[in-house]
Amino acid sequence: MAQLLAQARPSDPPPSDPSSAVVSDACSLDTIQQEMERLPGGTRRLAVRLRLDLDPQWLWAVLTDYDSLSRFIPNLQTSRLLWRRSNVVGLEQEGAQTFMGMRFKARVQLELTEHVEERRLSFVMAKGDFRRFEGTWQIGAEAG
Numbered sequence: 001m002a003q004l005l006a007q008a009r010p011s012d013p014p015p016s017d018p019s020s021a022v023v024s025d026a027c028s029l030d031t032i033q034q035e036m037e038r039l040p041g042g043t044r045r046l047a048v049r050l051r052l053d054l055d056p057q058w059l060w061a062v063l064t065d066y067d068s069l070s071r072f073i074p075n076l077q078t079s080r081l082l083w084r085r086s087n088v089v090g091l092e093q094e095g096a097q098t099f100m101g102m103r104f105k106a107r108v109q110l111e112l113t114e115h116v117e118e119r120r121l122s123f124v125m126a127k128g129d130f131r132r133f134e135g136t137w138q139i140g141a142e143a144g
Contacts (some may be wrong), residue, residue, distance in 0.1 A: 038042060043132070058141045063137055066091055066112075079103075087114040090126070108133055 037045040052059070062072055066089065069079035075097045082090035091110045096103060110127030112121055119140065125133035 056119060063121060063139075064114065069093070082109070087116065088112070089114070091123075106130065124132050 033047045033091050034046065037047075039045055054128045060129050063069070066079055066081040070076045073079075076093060076094045077096050078092075080092045082092055084090075091112055092107070093110065094105065094107045096105045098104075106129040108130065109126045110123045110128075110133075112123040114121055119138065121137040123135055
């Protein structure tokens with residue numbers, strides 16, 4: 001079984017502001033766990049852990065098929081590889097979400113670094129609709 005850990009830091013607050021500093025959610029069977037933490041300056045930290053019975057190499061292949069990511073990531077409408085320089089790539093992505101009957105869209109250009117040996121992808125926004133957006137995808141085998 002593989003674990004996929006994702007952590008992102010969008011700086012703009014989400015459409016609704018939870019009343020507690022940390023919001024946690026988990027679905028049955030502990031497949032998905034997520035936590036959102038409010039940080040100073042209107043920053044949010046979102047951490048998500050997925051426990052999937054999938055081959056880690058397959059997960060890596062999905063996460064690095066940048067032109068097809070919108071097939072696997074909810075609310076991601078488009079993802080496009082702009083350029084590649086060795087293990088660093090440029091991506092353009094657009095997401096959308098409906099909240100309280102209103103549709104919100106965001107577009108970003110990311111610089112993403114592939115850390116193949118660690119099975120980690122780290123990204124930072126180069127340009128886009130947030131003040132700051134950065135994060136990491138980490139694939140690891142679960143102990144046990």
